[in-house]
Amino acid sequence: MHILLIIVSILLIAIVLLQGGKNGGDANIMSGGNSDLFSNRKERGGELFITRLTFCLGIAFMVICVIL
Numbered sequence: 512m513h514i515l516l517i518i519v520s521i522l523l524i525a526i527v528l529l530q531g532g533k534n535g536g537d538a539n540i541m542s543g544g545n546s547d548l549f550s551n552r553k554e555r556g557g558e559l560f561i562t563r564l565t566f567c568l569g570i571a572f573m574v575i576c577v578i579l
Contacts, residue, residue: 516575523568530561 512575512579516572516579519568519572519575523565523572526561526565526568530565531558
């Protein structure tokens with residue numbers, strides 16, 4: 512079970528690093544340009560797959576941690 516936790520942890524780290532920024536630029540937040548900060552942006556294709564995979568890996572990580 513510990514091996515599975517390590518594998519899920521490494522995959523989760525890799526997938527999170529693959530995700531792109533959702534708001535276009537962090538400098539925009541610091542400078543006060545937050546006009547589109549809360550705008551709804553639909554994810555498509557690869558972005559949607561990576562988001563769902565991140566969610567599933569996060570749930571798997573939490574479940575394995577609770578079991579251990």
